[in-house]
Amino acid sequence: MPITLEGSCHCGTVRFTVESSTPVPYQLCVCSICRKVGGVGGSINLGAHSKTLIVAQGKEHIGVYKAVMDRDTPKEYIAISERNFCTKCSSMLWLYDKTWPELLHPFASAIDTPELEAPNELVVVKTDSKPNYVRLPVGKKKVFEDYPDDSIESWHQGHNKYVE
Numbered sequence: 001m002p003i004t005l006e007g008s009c010h011c012g013t014v015r016f017t018v019e020s021s022t023p024v025p026y027q028l029c030v031c032s033i034c035r036k037v038g039g040v041g042g043s044i045n046l047g048a049h050s051k052t053l054i055v056a057q058g059k060e061h062i063g064v065y066k067a068v069m070d071r072d073t074p075k076e077y078i079a080i081s082e083r084n085f086c087t088k089c090s091s092m093l094w095l096y097d098k099t100w101p102e103l104l105h106p107f108a109s110a111i112d113t114p115e116l117e118a119p120n121e122l123v124v125v126k127t128d129s130k131p132n133y134v135r136l137p138v139g140k141k142k143v144f145e146d147y148p149d150d151s152i153e154s155w156h157q158g159h160n161k162y163v164e
Contacts, residue, residue, distance in 0.1 A: 002049060002163050007093065007110040009086035014058035014093060018104060021163045022047035022156040025108035026119035030134060031126035033067045037083060037092055038107065040134060045095060045105035046116075047152040053094075053104055063087040105152075123148060123155070 002019040025044045034043035055062065063086070067079040081097040095105040108116060122141040125148065136143065156162040 002052075003114065005046070005048065005106060005111050006113045007106055008112055009058070009061075009089050009091035009093060009110065011086065011089035011091070013061045013088045014086045014091075015056045016093065017052075017054045017056065018048040018050075018094070018106060019052035020046055020048040020106070022152045022161070023116060023163065024119050024156060024159070024161045025116050026121070026155060026159075027123045027125060027152065028137070029125050030130040030136075032129045033083075034126070035130075035134065037065065037085075038109070041137075042134075043092065044108040045152075046108055046111070047156075048094075048104045048106055050096065050102055050104040058086070061087045062093065117161075119159075123150075 002021045003023050004017055005020050005023065006017050008015045023046055025046060028042050028044050030042035062084050065083045065085060068076060069079050070076050080099065081095055083095050084093045085091060086093065091110060092107045093110045094107060120140065122137060122139065124136055124141055124143045126146065127143055128145040150158065153162065
């Protein structure tokens with residue numbers, strides 16, 4: 001049975017639960033979007049089942065940001081993915097993309113319980129857009145300029161961490 005993740009924003013206005021089969025925070029994204037919305041070090045997203053999302057408190061304080069892609073170029077456009085955040089404290093909560101309607105990607109930083117399992121090895125993605133001043137975490141890691149072939153689900157399955 002999937003794990004119930006309980007999350008909230010920093011100020012406590014928004015609280016939610018969601019079921020996850022892929023709860024290990026192993027993948028750090030350092031793309032420009034994740035660095036600017038999640039902080040200089042980037043963001044770690046988990047996988048969850050979108051139909052199980054329950055906003056227990058503060059639904060009226062959830063804002064949605066759609067990233068500007070290829071900013072300041074003739075190819076500029078707005079992403080279809082939706083980054084949900086608290087409008088009071090700006091905490092990032094989850095990402096939803098209608099391309100994969102069954103999935104929701106909670107930000108690991110928003111999860112309060114259970115305590116998430118530390119991975120033996122970190123996977124760092126999107127280093128092609130990482131400026132030099134951004135330092136990668138110490139410890140064992142695999143680094144990719146773009147995304148690796150493994151999805152969040154296949155990584156969990158391959159490491160015997162997938163929760164049915």
